[in-house]
Amino acid sequence: MKGNLAKLRASIVKDARILLRDRQALILFFTMPVLFVLILSLSLRDVFGDRPGATFPVLVVAQDRQEVGQGIIDTFRNNPHVRLSLDEDASEAEARQWLIDGQYRFVVLVPAGATEQAKRRLGEVMADVPVELRLERPVEVRVLADPSLRSDYRKVLEGSLDLALHGIEMKLGREQLEQTLRVTQGTHFSGLPDFDQARLFLPVHGETVTKGVGGPTPTSVQQNAPAWTLLAMFFLTVPLSVSFIKEREQGSLFRLQTMTVPPWVVLGGKAVPYFVINQIQMISVLAVSVYVLPLLGGDPLGLGNAPLALVLMGASASLAAIGFGIAVAVFARTTEQAAGFSSATVMIMGALGGILVPKAVMLPIMQDLAVISPLSWGLDGFLDIFVRGGGLADVLPEALALLAFSAFCHAIAIARYRRRG
């Protein structure tokens, strides 16, 4: 046993050397996941669920600064999701250009004299002028929107603008009514009641109802960081299985067999360096998501508050990936077969498992199907930690599933390796 441990150490040193000398592969292993996370987290930022800190640059071009212009400005100013910019006399063409340049994502155009026009219109309404004889048309407050603005965010912004206009209508109407009553009733009139105190309905607060753990849906970075870490980890099955088959083709594996080196020494020699690389992949992706992404304007990743759970998930996902790679290596005949099969399988497992496309946007039947992908188990574990604030106990089922998958793969690999032709 002691002798075999020395052999294991020598095996690890050997495989680590071979890996470290493959510079191109190493660069790929580490840059691929980091770049993917940066690019996708930034570009898909708004496609994902609630972003508590998310804000949009909104421009209000208020050529009217009376009740209408001011009312709209006040509404957006009080909206926490809006970074408001004001302009008095920009043209529509200018506003369009700013939108295309990405300077603003939503522009509100308040025409000059909007308040005057609204009041004249109100006067005609109060005077009961028949519709076909009214001279004043309703005020048109126009909106320009960036196409990449998520449609539901856009609806929210349009809705709050509508709400603001309603409020202004109410306010102007009440003022007009008050004035008329004061004229007709003279000193008997003591003013209208305070409508703000007379709300008939409570403000609306939605409650999220989900099955299972539920809770908030992940943000872009919460989804992307673990997703690409997992995909990168599982993609190492390609070089892992190829290196194994190369060893067979070069005959060194046979040589080791004549030396009666036990299979776990050979497997361990490969598994340990790849495990270390997997952990470095995870750490680098998380570090970039926490520290670099915010510098580039993305949302930072919160790592939750269960570092041990994180370590457990990282380790078990890596062991699952390594087991899969070794099983592929033992069953594939050629390096091409191994590389083709493992990369295709990993992509399919990634697609099924909610790596390429988040599970939340999948059809329910596909969401149920995701259960068969080990990458989905890994992703669920990480999301438990990042999104739902889960701890060690919460990720245990996912970690155990990954470890069982790993054990199964290793077992069939060793059984096959022992069987001599």
Place this chain on the structure above:
Amino acid sequence: MTQHRCASPAQPGDTDARAPAIELLGLSKSFPGGRAPALDGIDLVVPRGGIFGILGPNGAGKTTLMSILGGLILPSAGSVRIAGHDVLTESRHIRHILGLVPQEPAIYPTLTARENLDFFGRMQGLSGAYLDSRVQACLELAEMTGEADQRVEQFSGGYKRRLNMVIGLMHEPEILILDEPTVAIDPHSRALIHHRLRELNAAGITILISTHYMEEAELLCSDVAIIDHGRLIVQGSVPELLARRRDEAIELQFFSEPDGALAQALQAIPGVRQVELAGCRMRISSDRPELAIAPIMQRVQADGPTLRSLVYGRASLEQVFLSLTGDRGELR
């Protein structure tokens, strides 16, 4: 070469000094899907102390035989014992005794020669100062101390084969098995390998080498076994096998084609059994070539075209092989 073993001292009972180096009994191997068996009922005893050649053309079954000896593949039938230990059930005992050098260099291309030796040495259970001294000794055996720290992928084929061989020597085996160690190799590397094998043999190591070069076996081996299509055709000491053919043939080669009349005239000479003519070559079988040679030469000089070469009394294993496989009549 100094022979000192200290890392894995031979346990009493590990090796039975009286047992032959290798014993094969009724050894057969059929591959799934293979039409004919790769090995077909081979009985063979390789005694200790010699250089034993397994001779046969490509596809004869040499590598299959070597792989079974190394425990890499299982025989379909028969038994294999190395130094008295069964290969299937007592592989642990055999590991220290046996060194196996595979046909294709089994080395890591992106590691250096030294790293390869060090790794395989450790896999044989060597360590510490003994390991270091073995690495150095093997580098010297392969004459590559100057290239020890170069990556193996930069080596020529000859260097790779030299390294491949000495890896099998790291643990100082008593029995060394080499599968075609000199295929596709430069003359210097081939000579070096031959030289080292003789040195090792002189130091008491039993060597089993497979080859399809008949001359190599003649040059190097004390005993040979010739196999073809998985069957053992003949086994014996090299002089013994060559003696079988010694009296058989005189081979003549002319600058131009001789006519049939010359052949007939030669046929009449006492002691000549048969004359075969193939273009410029003539092969004369004789029961008493030492008596027939003088009248043959007289006749040829009188009536034949100019003689280019004459070979007599130098039978080769190639002839032995061809005669035993029934592949006669083809003069080479």
